[in-house]
Each structure stands twice: as C-alpha cells, then as structure tokens.
Amino acid sequence: MNDTLEIREARADEIALVQELIREMAKYEKRPEDMTGTQESLSYWLFERKIATILLLEYEKKVIGYAIYYPVFGSFAACGGIHLEDLYIKAEYRKHGFGRYFFDAVAKRAKAEGYSRMEWSCLDWNTPSLAFYEKLGAAYDSGRKYLELPL
DSSP states (O other): OGGGEEEEEOOGGGHHHHHHHHHHHHHHTTOGGGOOOOHHHHHIIIIISOOSEEEEEEETTEEEEEEEEEEEEETTTTEEEEEEEEEEEOGGGTTTTHHHHHHHHHHHHHHHTTOOOEEOOOOTTOHHHHHHHHHTTOOOOTTOOOOOOOO
C-alpha cells in the first residue's frame, strides 16, 4: 500500500479541490450548512496568510483525503503543539488502513517540525471516529469544555 501512497502539501492552484474535500467532510459530520468558506477565503487564510498547513493524501495518484493543522502553544509547559483541525478520508477508502497511515504521518511530521503534542476535537455522536482515536491510544482531555465565540 505504501508505495502507491503519497502525502504532500496542497498547492494554491488546488483550492477548488480543497474546498470540495472540506464540503465532503461537512456533509459527513451532518453539518453541510456550516460549510460557508469560499475559495477566496480559503485561499487567503491557507495560502496567503499561511495560518495552517493542509496536507493531501494521494492513493494511486488520486486525492483520497486531507488534513489541516496549525500550531498551538501550551503556556504552562512552554511547548508548542498542533491542533489537528481536520483529518478526512473519502468514504470509499475508509477501513483499509489509510486513516491510520495518514494520522501517523501527520503526527510524525509534527514531531519532526519540533512540536511535542497533537490535539483535536471530535463530535460526540461520531462513534466510528471516536473508536478509531481510542484505538490509537488517544486520551480525553478531562476538566475542560470546548467553547467558541464568533467575532
């Protein structure tokens, strides 16, 4: 499998593909109405501002998934980590080891970049993903609630 897999950073000229992959993930998460990002806004934040890294997973030269992550900082430990915003594999490629391979590769890349931890969130109803993360040995961060405030 590994000889036909490639992980690479997305290019600015692939913004339509990036948008479509994000749209697919929004549908999977039962939140298609939340996918309001335009190609222009995605391009601005991902490629002009470079606020996050977007990786594409290719299998036999076809893009089958993506991951987006960005740096975070832990003040108590004074260390950098990454927040994994998205890790998505197209439905027809799930349950074949691609997700594990991609997740491990993102973690290795983050470690090589000097980060010491990876964090992410998962929707509470998404039992397949929660089971996947638990199999990887991920631990729940207890004592916190995830909050957001539109600005």
